[in-house]
Amino acid sequence: MYINGKRLEQSTNKYIDRSKRYASPGQMKGNSADAKMLNNYLNALRNKVYTFEREMILDGSEINF
Incomplete structure (x- = not known):
């Protein structure tokens, strides 16, 4: 996501093993x-x-994805 031309990225810092996760x-x-x-x-x-x-x-505000 970009807000006013600046990239916004955030992590949850949570890890789920691939076998226990729905990707979609x-x-x-x-x-x-x-x-x-x-x-x-x-x-x-x-x-x-x-x-x-x-x-x-x-x-x-200008928001782009």
């Missing part, structure tokens, strides 16, 4: 407590990004 939705496989906790965390981050994006658009 970016979530952990399974119904274990760890999987549910991590997936909820990732969903919360996604929602924060969407909220931030919406606020930036309303403020008239």
Whole structure:
């Protein structure tokens, strides 16, 4: 994502073994407590990004993907 010409990149610093991960939705496989906790965390981050994006658009900032 680029905001006003500057690249924005952020890492969760979370590691999931490839065998325990769904590549497409970016979530952990399974119904274990760890999987549910991590997936909820990732969903919360996604929602924060969407909220931030919406606020930036309303403020008239230039956003490119």
